[in-house]
Structures are given as structure tokens and as C-alpha cells.
Amino acid sequence: xxxxxxxxxxxxxxxxxxxxxxxxxxxxxxxxxxxxxxxxxxxxxxxxxxxxxxxxxxxxxxxxxxxxxxxxxxxxxxxxxxxxxxxxxxxxxxxxxxxxxxxxxxxxxxxxxxxxxxxxxxxxxxxxxx
Amino acid sequence: xxxxxxxxxxxxxxxxxxxxxxxxxxxxxxxxxxxxxxxxxxxxxxxxxxxxxxxxxxxxxxxxxxxxxxxxxxxxxxxxxxxxxxxxxxxxxxxxxxxxxxxxxxxxxxxxxxxxxxxxxxxxxxxxxxxxxxxxxxxxxxxxxxxxxxxxxxxxxxxxxxxxxxxxxxxxxxxxxxxxxxxxxxxxxxxxxxxxxxxxxxxxxxxxxxxxxxxxxxxxxxxxxxxxxxxxxxxxxxxxxxxxxxxxxxxxxxxxxxxxxxxxxxxxxxxxxxxxxxxxxxxxxxxxxx
Numbered sequence: 570x571x572x573x574x575x576x577x578x579x580x581x582x583x584x585x586x587x588x589x590x591x592x593x594x595x596x597x598x599x600x601x602x603x604x605x606x607x608x609x610x611x612x613x614x615x616x617x618x619x620x621x622x623x624x625x626x627x628x629x630x631x632x633x634x635x636x637x638x639x640x641x642x643x644x645x646x647x648x649x650x651x652x653x654x655x656x657x658x659x660x661x662x663x664x665x666x667x668x669x670x671x672x673x674x675x676x677x678x679x680x681x682x683x684x685x686x687x688x689x690x691x692x693x694x695x696x697x698x699x
Numbered sequence: 700x701x702x703x704x705x706x707x708x709x710x711x712x713x714x715x716x717x718x719x720x721x722x723x724x725x726x727x728x729x730x731x732x733x734x735x736x737x738x739x740x741x742x743x744x745x746x747x748x749x750x751x752x753x754x755x756x757x758x759x760x761x762x763x764x765x766x767x768x769x770x771x772x773x774x775x776x777x778x779x780x781x782x783x784x785x786x787x788x789x790x791x792x793x794x795x796x797x798x799x800x801x802x803x804x805x806x807x808x809x810x811x812x813x814x815x816x817x818x819x820x821x822x823x824x825x826x827x828x829x830x831x832x833x834x835x836x837x838x839x840x841x842x843x844x845x846x847x848x849x850x851x852x853x854x855x856x857x858x859x860x861x862x863x864x865x866x867x868x869x870x871x872x873x874x875x876x877x878x879x880x881x882x883x884x885x886x887x888x889x890x891x892x893x894x895x896x897x898x899x900x901x902x903x904x905x906x907x908x909x910x911x912x913x914x915x916x917x918x919x920x921x922x923x924x925x926x927x928x929x930x931x932x933x934x935x936x937x938x939x940x941x942x943x944x945x946x947x948x949x950x951x952x953x954x955x956x957x958x959x960x961x962x963x964x965x966x967x968x969x970x971x972x973x974x975x976x977x978x979x980x981x982x983x984x985x986x987x988x989x
Contacts, residue, residue, distance in 0.1 A: 579744045582737060582741060598911060599911070610909050615917055640751050640908075649744060649748060649751075
């Protein structure tokens with residue numbers, strides 16, 4: 570039996586990515602990074618800002634996401650996200666833009682703890698990219 | 700009877716109107732294709748989202764303490780209606796159909812002595828509603844600057860709706876938009892988004908999910924996103940419908956203008972002929988009397 574499963578990433582505008590030869594996906598779930606292999610139990614979770622790593626035969630891919638929901642069922646992994654960038658396409662200036670934006674958000678004083686936490690996460694992840 | 704000169708002028712003006720409607724039809728057709736494409740591309744996201752929420756709300760153990768966005772505030776006193784229309788006119792019955800649907804709903808609510816609040820998205824809806832329901836409109840949003848419907852705009856509307864909900868300003872929220880079926884058919888829709896209405900879609904949960912973190916937390920994180928997603932879907936459907944409606948309206952207008960030109964040309968030729976005949980008769984009878 571092959572050890573591959575299907576992953577589908579959709580954002581509101583379109584179906585962002587469909588791959589069916591994926592061996593492992595690491596997603597930044599809300600309570601920590603989570604690696605998903607074939608025949609994982611059905612799970613629903615949501616994402617915090619971080620990097621999605623997709624390992625497949627045709628090469629590995631990394632994506633930066635800011636939020637989203639993951640659903641894994643019957644060896645189908647669906648990731649719904651509103652903000653996603655392929656790291657390979659992302660240049661330094663774009664990263665800096667995002668970082669600046671995130672820092673501004675994190676420095677706001679009138680936000681609640683959860684948004685503050687998410688903004689801090691964004692800053693942290695983006696800093697490690699640079 | 701109109702003089703020859705008048706007829707000529709009218710023919711010219713109808714012809715130039717026809718040119719405009721024809722051009723608008725072409726533009727609408729090109730835009731329609733793009734709008735339709737993005738509406739179709741947007742469907743997987745909202746479908747998936749719906750699915751996940753359905754699974755979650757079926758799996759939720761404690762219905763009493765479910766998030767308010769899902770179960771409602773427990774009363775139905777104040778209704779918020781988000782009426783989504785276009786910013787531009789000349790698109791046939793597109794806006795009027797939504798408004799008609801919305802107005803009949805408003806009348807029902809007011810009949811039941813409930814409070815009504817309206818948010819209009821798009822300036823045309825605001826224009827049509829402010830005469831009768833001006834005091835009920837609490838907000839008017841227009842995305843004239845954005846070329847295409849985008850998620851960012853939808854999110855803004857969604858956040859506003861949620862803010863108002865959390866402030867306790869309303870109990871039930873319904874959005875009005877046109878669902879795109881095909882170029883000639885658009886169906887005005889009233890969709891309740893708060894509290895989430897998924898009765899009748901009872902799907903048997905064949906397997907249970909594992910949740911991380913627990914259901915409540917995921918749901919409370921997911922539901923606000925779902926509001927924005929539903930609004931975005933409505934916006935996409937709306938923009939496809941608008942272009943479709945405009946295209947068929949302009950097609951009709953072009954055809955009508957063509958018919959009118961034909962009719963006017965016949966009339967023009969007839970009266971020209973009549974004038975010539977009259978002149979001939981005058982000449983002949985003048986010659987005879989000599």
C-alpha cells in the first residue's frame with residue numbers, strides 16, 4: 570500500500586492547491602505543530618500563524634499561513650485559509666511588509682489577549698523566515 | 700405627423716443609444732465570464748466551511764452552552780437585514796428583485812411588531828430603500844473602489860455584523876442577494892446567517908471527529924469566519940448575477956432599439972414618399988389648369 574494521501578488547500582477566492590501524492594503534512598495547529606500521516610484519525614482543528622510543510626514525492630513545499638481550519642477525513646486533508654503564501658514565491662520585501670504589519674498589530678494596546686497572541690505569533694514566525 | 704427632419708434626428712439618436720447598449724452588453728459579457736469563474740472557484744471554500752460547521756454542530760455535546768452565533772440569543776425581537784445590491788444601474792431587474800424580496804420580508808417583520816434594522820451594501824439598494832425605510836437603515840456600505848468582489852471587503856462587513864451582534868444590537872440576521880443560476884435567471888435569496896440555520900440538512904455523522912482544541916473553542920473561532928465566508932459567497936453570486944442581468948437587459952435593449960430603428964425608417968420613407976407624391980399632384984394639377 571502506498572503511504573500517500575490527498576491534500577487540498579482552498580482560500581476564499583479559489584482552490585489554491587490540490588496534491589494527491591503527499592506523504593506527510595505538518596500544520597501549525599493552534600495547540601502546537603501537528604504532523605499528519607496517512608490514516609490519521611479524523612480530526613478538525615484550526616491554525617495559528619505558521620508554516621505548513623508539505624512533503625511529497627514531487628518535492629517539498631512550504632507555505633506561510635495566518636489562519637485557517639484543517640479537516641482530515643478518509644485520507645483527505647482540507648485546509649481552509651484566508652491568507653496563504655508560497656514561501657518559494659515570497660521575496661524579502663514581501664516578508665518585510667508582512668512583518669511590519671504584524672508588528673503594528675502586536676503593538677496595539679486595545680486588542681484582546683487572543684488577537685495579541687496571534688499577532689505575536691505572526692511576528693515570531695516571520696522573524697524566523699528572515 | 701412628425702416632420703422628415705424630426706424623424707431623421709430620432710433615427711440617429713436611437714441608433715447611437717443602440718451603440719451604447721451594444722457596447723455595454725459586450726462589456727457585461729466579458730465581465731460575466733470572470734465573475735462566474737470566481738463564483739465557481741469560491742464555492743469549494745464555503746461548501747467546505749459549511750460542512751465542517753455542520754459536523755461540528757452535530758457533534759457538539761452541550762447544546763445549552765453552544766456559542767450564541769450558532770444557537771441565537773434565545774429571542775427574535777430585533778432583526779438585522781443585510782441587503783446586498785450593486786453600485787451601478789442599467790442591469791434590468793437585478794436590484795429591484797432583491798429590493799422586492801427584502802421589502803416583503805420587512806413588511807412581515809414590522810407586522811409582527813418586531814424591530815427592524817437594515818444594512819445596505821451597494822448604493823443602488825440604499826437609493827431604493829431610503830425613501831420608505833430611511834430611519835431603519837443603520838449603515839450603508841459601498842465598494843465602488845474595488846473592481847471585483849474580494850474577501851477583504853466581505854470580511855469588513857462580516858466583522859461589523861459580528862460586532863453589532865456581540866453588542867446585543869440584534870437577534871437575527873438575514874442577508875439578501877441574488878443567486879446566479881444562469882444568464883437569464885437570477886433568484887433573489889434570503890439567507891439567515893445568525894443564528895445559523897442548518898435544519899433540514901441533518902446529515903448522519905458516520906464517524907466522529909477528534910477535536911483539537913475542544914468543539915466549543917473551534918466553533919467560537921469558526922463561526923465568525925463563517926459569517927464572512929457566507930457574505931463573501933453572497934457577494935460573488937451577486938456580482939455574477941449583476942453582470943448576467945445586465946447582459947440580458949442590454950441585449951433586450953439593443954434588440955428593441957433595432958426594432959425601433961426599423962419602424963422609424965419605414966415611417967420616414969413613407970412620409971418622404973407622401974411628400975413627393977403631394978408635390979407631383981400639385982405640379983400636375985397646376986399644369987392641367989393652364
